[in-house]
Amino acid sequence: MNITILAIESSCDDTSAAVIQNGLILSNIIANQSVHQEYGGVVPELASRSHQQNIVPVVEKALKQAGVSKQDITAVAFTRGPGLLGSLLVGTSFAKGFALAHQCKLIEVNHLHAHVLASFIQTPTERIAEPQFPFLSLLVSGGHTQIIIAHSYTNMEIIGTTIDDAAGEAFDKCAKVLGLPYPGGPHIDNHAQKGNPLAYSFNKPSIPDFDFSFSGLKTSVLYFLRDQIKQNPEFISQNIDDICASLQKTIIDILMQKLHAAVKHTGIREIAIGGGVAANSGLRNAIAEFGKKYGYNTYIPERKYTTDNAAMIAITAYHKYLAQDFASQDISPRARYSLQEYFGKI
Numbered sequence: 495m496n497i498t499i500l501a502i503e504s505s506c507d508d509t510s511a512a513v514i515q516n517g518l519i520l521s522n523i524i525a526n527q528s529v530h531q532e533y534g535g536v537v538p539e540l541a542s543r544s545h546q547q548n549i550v551p552v553v554e555k556a557l558k559q560a561g562v563s564k565q566d567i568t569a570v571a572f573t574r575g576p577g578l579l580g581s582l583l584v585g586t587s588f589a590k591g592f593a594l595a596h597q598c599k600l601i602e603v604n605h606l607h608a609h610v611l612a613s614f615i616q617t618p619t620e621r622i623a624e625p626q627f628p629f630l631s632l633l634v635s636g637g638h639t640q641i642i643i644a645h646s647y648t649n650m651e652i653i654g655t656t657i658d659d660a661a662g663e664a665f666d667k668c669a670k671v672l673g674l675p676y677p678g679g680p681h682i683d684n685h686a687q688k689g690n691p692l693a694y695s696f697n698k699p700s701i702p703d704f705d706f707s708f709s710g711l712k713t714s715v716l717y718f719l720r721d722q723i724k725q726n727p728e729f730i731s732q733n734i735d736d737i738c739a740s741l742q743k744t745i746i747d748i749l750m751q752k753l754h755a756a757v758k759h760t761g762i763r764e765i766a767i768g769g770g771v772a773a774n775s776g777l778r779n780a781i782a783e784f785g786k787k788y789g790y791n792t793y794i795p796e797r798k799y800t801t802d803n804a805a806m807i808a809i810t811a812y813h814k815y816l817a818q819d820f821a822s823q824d825i826s827p828r829a830r831y832s833l834q835e836y837f838g839k840i
């Protein structure tokens with residue numbers, strides 16, 4: 495019998511549905527919400543409303559593209575958390591209703607677990623090399639920045655985390671200061687590709703072990719710009735490429751320094767990245783070069799699998815299905831939902 499799973503992701507501002515059959519992704523549909531752009535950030539009420547509008551057409555499209563019918567589905571998976579409660583509620587309610595109506599299994603997925611397993615996404619037409627366990631995962635998104643040891647598909651240990659802002663937040667907050675649209679990460683990336691990363695230097699935090707701190711960077715950029723604008727009011731527009739390149743280099747240096755320390759400490763030579771910031775061209779290059787230089791195996795998912803998507807929920811759900819780890823109908827979403835709690839470690 496085929497294992498065919500419909501997966502739903504609705505933790506923030508992307509409504510996504512994917513179908514996975516026997517471990518291979520057959521479809522992955524994403525509806526982005528442009529409504530937030532004019533507010534310079536995600537507005538939770540608007541996100542929830544857009545999910546409600548998008549979810550049925552997105553699921554229909556995912557099923558159609560996969561060439562499967564609702565009756566073929568053996569399990570429905572959904573992101574339980576972490577994320578915006580109103581957004582999570584839409585995906586959770588939809589999945590519960592679908593499981594009841596079609597008498598199939600229900601699988602809850604932690605969004606962070608899914609970002610880590612994005613390196614295992616395979617399609618029928620393109621096979622990629624997968625990390626070997628144990629591997630180190632650098633998880634960098636809009637809400638999280640962690641270094642994780644993945645011992646197996648369903649056993650993970652966090653060895654480093656941010657004590658304040660996430661790497662994605664650092665990109666987005668600095669972009670806002672520079673007057674770039676939300677979310678700023680991709681805009682900084684674009685400008686950085688045309689600029690000189692050594693043009694300016696920003697302070698790097700000194701935090702022990704494998705933890706991160708990014709809150710000081712925004713302040714440092716803010717003061718730097720204030721001083722420069724005093725001398726030249728056109729400073730930002732005239733130097734945007736160099737500012738972005740230097741800023742991006744600082745964020746990447748902070749991430750790579752900790753990753754390097756974690757590799758040395760653990761002796762693990764398999765390294766994967768995940769989360770929206772893993773779409774960054776500079777970070778992707780830095781990881782690849784790091785692997786080449788020291789002889790580590792690096793795994794960099796396709797860009798569309800780094801930012802929020804349901805394919806990563808689907809691959810995670812597939813492994814939970816194999817482990818017979820199912821949820822019941824009384825389950826509810828969790829805005830805060832650490833990996834430790836999810837894996838039953840606390």
Ligand code: KG4
Pocket residue numbers: 506634635636637638661662663665666677678679680683769770771772773774775800801802
């Ligand atoms: O994983 P994700 O889609 O959502 C969360 O789970 O948070 O990550 C979103 C974050 C945003 O902060 C966005 O600016 C950042 O990923 N991001 C990037 C790039 N693409 C997305 N940051 C830097 N460079 C990019 N190319």
Ligand code: ZN
Pocket residue numbers: 605609635636769770801802
């Ligand atoms: Zn995410």
